[in-house]
Amino acid sequence: MSHYPLFIAMAMLLIILPGPDTALVTQNTLTHSRKGGFRTALGISTGILIHTLAAVLGISAIIVKSAVLFSIFKYAGAVYLIYLGCMSLWSTRKKGATREEAPPYKGKSGFQQGFLTNLLNPKVAVFFLTFLPQFLDGGSNTFLQLLMMGLTYGVLTFAWFLMYIYLVDRINAWMKKPSTQQWIGGVSGLVLIGFGVKLVLEKRQ
Template identity: 80%
Template sequence: MSHYYLFIMMAMLLIILPGPDTALVTQNTLTHSKKGGGQTTLGVFSGILVHTLAAVLGISAIIVKSAVLFSVFKYAGAVYLIYLGCMSLWSTRQKGTQREESEMSSKYKDKSGFKQGFLTNLLNPKVAVFFLTFLPQFIDGGTNTFVQLLVMGITYAILTFIWFLLYIYLVHRISAWLKKPSTQQFIQSFSGLVLIGFGIKLVLEKRH
């Protein structure tokens, strides 16, 4: 794998670019502290691993080639992103929610962070397309393709995990400012709009 280090550099640039995962991790870190952000990151990590295995085993190729399957995944993912965005916007209107109520439901909300991160990746067919178009560019012709794809996919997942852990730490460090009611309301509203925007973008995305 002579292009492995080039792959790592390119992958890091792509990982740092803000997307639905960043919006979710930011929102859940602010709402549920580092634990919520960490669980969301673990969900994202798991979703990437599933896509890696799918790409290696050829399942992603079937989804991309099948107009029906592609559309099912695309619209399911879009609906889920829009749902998360709407829930985020709705939560900014619930200013009168009692602290006791939020503490009682904190366990459920913390656990749902993993589900949000996982489903956001799993139901996004563009991730499958990404793995099928990006990873092959760094494959060496004379060696085992299966192993190369697997190593690059796992590497991408690990790099994503590390980046979000650093990102969560940064968000947590400035959380005193970020957790001000006015700031948090703005970020939650902004995150909600971003998620809805990505959902709409996914709906309008055409197959190539």
């Protein structure tokens, strides 16, 4: 794979761009410390691996070409993002009114949120079908190349979020202030809702 180094460089640039995944990891790290952020990142990376398998097996192409399937995934993903955003805003408002500590962390919730947010986003499937093929070598096994690039993208995503979670946790003293948490929780909620609305308005390409 002669284009592999270029693929890694381009993938890292795309990974660090803020999106719904970043908003979700930030929110869960602030609310539930590193454990919550870690499980969310693991869920996101698992979603990426599922998209990778779907792409190499041709399932993503079927979803993208089918208006009905694409719409189902699009609206399901949008509703879930908006739901998470509304829950974040509601939680922020409730904590602001009662000054209660965050509830004990439930291990599955962060993983589930990260996994479903990524899995139900059909734009991720479109991304894999349009981005990865640009780095294929004509003389090599296409299946193995796509699989390797998808796995690499998942690992790079997880590695980036581990560093990001560590950074957020390091400045936790300031971030844990009630006023700061309310502000960030509100912003995260609005960002998630915004991405959900954006996903609804996205057109199939």
